[in-house]
Amino acid sequence: MQPSHESQPTRPWPAVMHDALAARFGSRLSTALAVREQHGRDESPFDVAPPEAVVYAESTEEVAFVVQLAQQHRVPVIPYGAGSSLEGHLLAVQGGVSVDLSRMNRVLSINPEDLTVTVQAGVTREQLNREVRDTGLFFPIDPGANASIGGMAATRASGTNAVRYGTMRENVLGLTVVTASGEVLRTGTRARKSSAGYDLTRLFVGSEGTLGVMTEITLKLYPLPQAVSAAVCHFPDIASAVNTTIQIIQMGVPIARCELLDSNAIRAVNRAEKMALNESPMLLMEFHGSEAGVKEQAETVQDIAAEFGGLAFEWASTPEARTRLWTARHRAYLSGLQMKPGCRAVTTDACVPISRLAEAIVDSVAEVEASGLPYFIVGHVGDGNFHVAYLIDPTRPEERELAEQLNHQLVQRALRLEGTCTGEHGIGLHKQGFLVDEAGAGAVALMRDIKRALDPHCIMNPGKIFQP
Amino acid sequence: MQPSHESQPTRPWPAVMHDALAARFGSRLSTALAVREQHGRDESPFDVAPPEAVVYAESTEEVAFVVQLAQQHRVPVIPYGAGSSLEGHLLAVQGGVSVDLSRMNRVLSINPEDLTVTVQAGVTREQLNREVRDTGLFFPIDPGANASIGGMAATRASGTNAVRYGTMRENVLGLTVVTASGEVLRTGTRARKSSAGYDLTRLFVGSEGTLGVMTEITLKLYPLPQAVSAAVCHFPDIASAVNTTIQIIQMGVPIARCELLDSNAIRAVNRAEKMALNESPMLLMEFHGSEAGVKEQAETVQDIAAEFGGLAFEWASTPEARTRLWTARHRAYLSGLQMKPGCRAVTTDACVPISRLAEAIVDSVAEVEASGLPYFIVGHVGDGNFHVAYLIDPTRPEERELAEQLNHQLVQRALRLEGTCTGEHGIGLHKQGFLVDEAGAGAVALMRDIKRALDPHCIMNPGKIFQP
Numbered sequence: 001m002q003p004s005h006e007s008q009p010t011r012p013w014p015a016v017m018h019d020a021l022a023a024r025f026g027s028r029l030s031t032a033l034a035v036r037e038q039h040g041r042d043e044s045p046f047d048v049a050p051p052e053a054v055v056y057a058e059s060t061e062e063v064a065f066v067v068q069l070a071q072q073h074r075v076p077v078i079p080y081g082a083g084s085s086l087e088g089h090l091l092a093v094q095g096g097v098s099v100d101l102s103r104m105n106r107v108l109s110i111n112p113e114d115l116t117v118t119v120q121a122g123v124t125r126e127q128l129n130r131e132v133r134d135t136g137l138f139f140p141i142d143p144g145a146n147a148s149i150g151g152m153a154a155t156r157a158s159g160t161n162a163v164r165y166g167t168m169r170e171n172v173l174g175l176t177v178v179t180a181s182g183e184v185l186r187t188g189t190r191a192r193k194s195s196a197g198y199d200l201t202r203l204f205v206g207s208e209g210t211l212g213v214m215t216e217i218t219l220k221l222y223p224l225p226q227a228v229s230a231a232v233c234h235f236p237d238i239a240s241a242v243n244t245t246i247q248i249i250q251m252g253v254p255i256a257r258c259e260l261l262d263s264n265a266i267r268a269v270n271r272a273e274k275m276a277l278n279e280s281p282m283l284l285m286e287f288h289g290s291e292a293g294v295k296e297q298a299e300t301v302q303d304i305a306a307e308f309g310g311l312a313f314e315w316a317s318t319p320e321a322r323t324r325l326w327t328a329r330h331r332a333y334l335s336g337l338q339m340k341p342g343c344r345a346v347t348t349d350a351c352v353p354i355s356r357l358a359e360a361i362v363d364s365v366a367e368v369e370a371s372g373l374p375y376f377i378v379g380h381v382g383d384g385n386f387h388v389a390y391l392i393d394p395t396r397p398e399e400r401e402l403a404e405q406l407n408h409q410l411v412q413r414a415l416r417l418e419g420t421c422t423g424e425h426g427i428g429l430h431k432q433g434f435l436v437d438e439a440g441a442g443a444v445a446l447m448r449d450i451k452r453a454l455d456p457h458c459i460m461n462p463g464k465i466f467q468p
Numbered sequence: 469m470q471p472s473h474e475s476q477p478t479r480p481w482p483a484v485m486h487d488a489l490a491a492r493f494g495s496r497l498s499t500a501l502a503v504r505e506q507h508g509r510d511e512s513p514f515d516v517a518p519p520e521a522v523v524y525a526e527s528t529e530e531v532a533f534v535v536q537l538a539q540q541h542r543v544p545v546i547p548y549g550a551g552s553s554l555e556g557h558l559l560a561v562q563g564g565v566s567v568d569l570s571r572m573n574r575v576l577s578i579n580p581e582d583l584t585v586t587v588q589a590g591v592t593r594e595q596l597n598r599e600v601r602d603t604g605l606f607f608p609i610d611p612g613a614n615a616s617i618g619g620m621a622a623t624r625a626s627g628t629n630a631v632r633y634g635t636m637r638e639n640v641l642g643l644t645v646v647t648a649s650g651e652v653l654r655t656g657t658r659a660r661k662s663s664a665g666y667d668l669t670r671l672f673v674g675s676e677g678t679l680g681v682m683t684e685i686t687l688k689l690y691p692l693p694q695a696v697s698a699a700v701c702h703f704p705d706i707a708s709a710v711n712t713t714i715q716i717i718q719m720g721v722p723i724a725r726c727e728l729l730d731s732n733a734i735r736a737v738n739r740a741e742k743m744a745l746n747e748s749p750m751l752l753m754e755f756h757g758s759e760a761g762v763k764e765q766a767e768t769v770q771d772i773a774a775e776f777g778g779l780a781f782e783w784a785s786t787p788e789a790r791t792r793l794w795t796a797r798h799r800a801y802l803s804g805l806q807m808k809p810g811c812r813a814v815t816t817d818a819c820v821p822i823s824r825l826a827e828a829i830v831d832s833v834a835e836v837e838a839s840g841l842p843y844f845i846v847g848h849v850g851d852g853n854f855h856v857a858y859l860i861d862p863t864r865p866e867e868r869e870l871a872e873q874l875n876h877q878l879v880q881r882a883l884r885l886e887g888t889c890t891g892e893h894g895i896g897l898h899k900q901g902f903l904v905d906e907a908g909a910g911a912v913a914l915m916r917d918i919k920r921a922l923d924p925h926c927i928m929n930p931g932k933i934f935q936p
Contacts, residue, residue: 111821113718113822113823114821115718116821155663156661156662156663156667157663162661169661169667179914185908187907189883189906190821190887191852191853192822193635193819193888193892194891195623195624195891195892195895196888196889196899196903196906197674197903197907198671198675198915198933199624199637199667199670199671199674200907200911202670203670203671205667206663206665206667207666211666222720223719223720246581249583250580250583250691251691252691290761292760292761292764293757293758293764296758296761351659351661353582353660354581355579355582383660385659385661418657419658420661420663420664422664423662423663425663427665431664435664438657438664439655439664439665440653442651443654443655443665444665446647446668447666450666450921450922453917453918454914454917465666
């Protein structure tokens with residue numbers, strides 16, 4: 001029901017292109033199959049689609065060189081960060097060259113007095129937070145994986161913390177971009193706001209590499225909160241946990257993180273991480289603020305949770321205990337995969353208005369329970385965003401088909417509830433049909449008009465978001 | 469030094485277009501000179517440029533009808549909200565039809581349980597806040613003027629409160645848009661975040677009517693804070709007030725409003741509003757939160773202000789006193805104009821990274837003081853955004869030239885300080901040269917590529933942002 005990448009024709013890979021890249025990059029050009037295969041996959045269940053070559057770029061100028069050459073020869077260019085995307089973004093479905101940005105990993109300037117930082121696209125979020133720690137600031141966007149900042153910008157990522165600090169949409173101030181013609185542009189400034197012309201920054205953020213390659217990114221930073229506290233709270237059922245979340249948000253509690261794990265996810269985490277969490281639906285919450293503010297938030301939330309049958313809060317009172325809890329949360333996906341040896345996950349990413357979240361989750365749980373397919377659920381429920389991971393045996397097409405059917409039902413429900421088919425993962429290869437269902441053919445046609453205007457020969461990550 | 473609208477050729481106004489509009493709109497079509505002149509100006513010092521006709525639309529379908537007709541006849545379409553823009557956005561520099569949206573003033577749906585509201589574009593911000601008041605929610609974006617929500621979206625407006633709640637960029641969830649072909653599209657959903665394709669919502673927000681007409685807008689709402697307190701604090705000089713602001717922001721105090729008035733602005737307000745404020749540079753601040761949170765914020769800010777020589781806070785302890793203060797602030801612009809009878813104001817709108825704000829303001833004050841031109845300054849300084857209003861006699865070209873020269877120096881300084889030429893007013897006619905200075909010719913060329921792709925015959929508010 002979703003378009004397959006197997007139908008896309010691979011474009012020619014001219015020897016002259018290879019030779020020009022070899023002359024410029026030497027050993028930083030690779031055509032080894034293992035390297036190509038590593039760059040032709042991501043965390044999605046799609047089969048690998050290797051590029052013809054991989055280039056390890058070390059500067060914006062080198063990226064521009066590759067793109068200019070690719071433009072001249074009409075060869076696809078696929079930017080590659082940390083390989084952690086989930087919707088097939090990195091697959092070289094039409095061949096071409098993968099531009100690995102992982103060596104562009106310098107933090108270029110930290111401006112603590114303005115709460116901004118400028119990084120190269122290959123910097124990962126964990127590295128960034130290590131490098132800014134001494135300033136008393138941090139970068140909150142946390143999609144779980146140790147993704148690259150470029151990849152996070154490209155997919156408009158969010159994750160935990162977004163409920164309080166926003167997503168990449170709100171936190172990118174400016175970009176250096178190599179456009180499809182190989183020109184280097186800068187968008188935005190270091191000012192916190194601007195009304196200067198079209199919002200090119202927001203156009204590139206979330207464009208999944210289809211409009212250009214982001215090479216440098218200026219981000220907002222935030223003061224490390226004076227006080228942080230984290231707690232888990234268990235509930236008799238998933239609806240109670242979700243209804244607690246709904247009321248937290250409706251009351252305007254400035255909670256920093258509000259994550260749901262269902263009992264399957266907790267069971268997986270307990271097993272993989274040797275933890276002993278109660279295996280009933282759980283909210284994992286974090287509060288940021290002053291000592292008094294955090295205390296006040298926590299009291300309000302405890303009252304709400306108690307109304308919905310939540311058990312007593314279990315506090316992570318030390319930074320080490322907190323880290324342990326969040327590490328478990330971040331490993332939930334990989335832990336979940338271990339529940340069914342050899343499986344892959346088809347992962348949903350719906351996001352709905354907060355008042356519809358209980359309906360969206362509870363009905364989807366009923367469907368997957370009825371199907372018999374193993375699954376687990378995690379969610380950034382404070383945003384109305386949740387993920388069902390359907391565990392399939394990739395050698396059994398009927399399981400993939402069943403998972404896709406469940407995903408389809410879940411997405412159509414989210415759209416009926418005025419939500420979106422993807423809260424944070426992007427469209428990639430997997431959700432192109434859903435994008436049309438959600439935005440309408442007219443809006444997708446307008447996106448294609450923009451694509452055609454900015455990349456007339458469709459060399460920038462072709463076949464992603466929509467078919468060329 | 470800035471492009472003049474007088475050089476633009478007026479396009480033909482076919483009788484058949486007029487007749488078709490008359491048949492559909494009857495008395496809601498006007499070609500009376502007074503009506504046309506009213507729609508061919510805004511609050512900028514530009515001379516009036518009346519459209520050929522004004523249509524009062526009452527639905528999205530009617531707007532689509534006008535645009536389809538205009539597309540057929542290659543006639544410019546200029547959306548008109550409340551007429552409060554400041555950069556010449558509404559001037560019919562190439563003729564055409566002004567589509568007055570003020571009768572599209574219905575609040576279509578309030579969803580308090582999701583903190584969202586959908587309005588027609590002609591709803592004003594004061595009306596919106598009246599209509600949602602009973603829900604315990606409010607819409608924070610406040611540019612001062614009682615602007616229409618459509619106009620605020622079109623210019624990416626912000627104003628007071630943006631330091632805490634963001635600008636229109638962060639607070640528009642979705643749009644109904646009539647594109648240049650007359651098609652009706654919907655962008656976004658009611659979910660708080662999405663990664664579904666290009667961010668068309670953010671592309672239309674701030675596009676100043678040049679890509680389509682926004683007719684319906686879905687916005688975020690916020691719970692009315694449990695406690696609100698407002699205070700003024702006077703300082704020995706403008707630098708001390710600005711340095712206080714810088715430290716408030718750097719410490720991460722979640723202040724809701726942080727406004728600067730210089731002594732000229734205060735003098736004007738005292739005279740026009742019969743107030744008795746100390747006529748030295750002043751910060752007007754507001755704190756939102758729980759009782760305890762507000763108290764804590766206020767204590768922190770008082771300590772910072774004291775360090776920089778600030779006098780004791782004067783609290784507006786009742787809602788009435790608070791309203792009186794904010795009314796005075798909102799009337800500062802009109803009060804300022806009264807200081808020089810018959811004058812008009814050339815208004816700047818620079819926004820810089822917070823650490824550069826003192827330099828940006830102090831050096832600009834020195835220049836305008838040396839020039840002898842009357843002026844006043846107000847600023848959303850928590851955002852790094854400030855406005856110098858140069859008061860000119862419109863009959864004396866040398867005054868306008870002097871004001872433009874000062875504006876030029878101020879903007880170039882803001883750009884050197886990594887800021888923007890417009891924090892919230894937009895480009896319009898007035899800042900097209902500055903846009904190129906700020907974004908670079910390449911980025912502006914890319915904006916034009918988008919314009920050409922979405923509006924190939926350039927009928928949507930032509931001549932704004934850039935020349936066709």
